[in-house]
């Protein structure tokens with residue numbers, strides 16, 4: 001039997017095909033241009049934020065983080081006591097030990113700035129879970145952040161750009177920013193009432209941003225956390241204020257006498273507590289759970305230590321912990337990724353950076 005004839009498809013029109021390919025390339029290029037912010041110069045993008053960090057730092061510091069540039073790497077572990085499992089089914093909260101690598105730092109883009117250049121210290125951690133997941137966190141030594149939105153953060157940074165005449169931020173611009181943004185008041189009041197600690201070891205470090213914890217039964221609650229030191233707080237001394245690099249020296253000295261410990265305190269929100277506003281603390285009477293002990297036993301230089309090539313993006317989380325609706329989290333993630341991309345590219349192009357890094361290094 002003769003086969004039914006199948007109609008021949010119309011011969012493809014070559015100019016049409018080229019037009020389709022051209023359109024696809026244009027759409028892709030448009031997508032890249034949009035993402036980079038070239039089509040919408042007023043839109044707040046990671047490049048605009050990171051470029052502004054670079055302007056505030058004054059001069060380029062290739063190979064360094066664009067913020068919290070001065071720091072050192074640390075190693076240790078987290079001993080979970082199992083109590084955190086009441087809030088999250090993340091493996092890190094089951095009783096047992098999780099290796100941790102991390103970094104202490106001082107905010108600002110200049111790796112050679114004096115330790116007193118900011119009243120804030122920071123602690124970033126990467127928990128390496130047995131099941132292959134990671135929990136990364138970047139915490140500051142204040143329980144609240146100065147601003148509520150990424151746009152305000154950008155305005156604050158822009159106001160801190162050095163005045164070409166003095167090489168320093170213009171106090172008038174900074175004052176005008178704070179006056180126009182009363183949300184900054186809780187942060188300013190906290191800093192005024194809490195002199196910086198005398199050591200990296202006796203400061204508490206806070207997640208500031210809220211996160212969502214989900215337990216084994218599927219219940220989800222908003223949680224913030226803090227690493228609270230066993231070493232009692234003491235304020236910075238006058239002698240320390242005169243020392244440019246006292247924090248790293250002090251830490252190494254303390255570690256010679258044994259490991260340093262912090263307790264991971266989880267704070268549970270009540271319905272109605274704000275989860276999208278890092279300028280507001282939750283009331284003190286919220287439930288707190290001590291989930292275990294962070295033990296730091298040694299430091300390494302940030303030029304050669306494990307933390308050098310880690311992006312402490314706070315949205316890299318294990319199952320059982322998820323970001324909240326705080327708008328700072330997505331902005332942090334995008335800015336940290338770009339800072340990471342720039343600094344690791346500089347390291348790759350100029351390996352000698354690792355030699356010079358030790359000069360401005362904390363350790």
Ligand code: HEM
Pocket residue numbers: 049050053064065066067068071103104105122123124137138139140145149150153206207208209278310311312328331332335336339340343
């Ligand atoms: C929109 C708000 C924020 C922006 C744009 C921002 C930006 C940045 C950038 C670009 C870096 C360098 C990252 C790298 O190269 O690895 C950084 C580091 C850091 N930031 Fe933020 N940040 C913001 C808010 C916060 C908040 C709320 C906290 C505290 C909870 C925080 C804590 C840290 C810490 C601890 C580091 C140092 C991480 C390390 O030691 O590697 N940041 N930030």
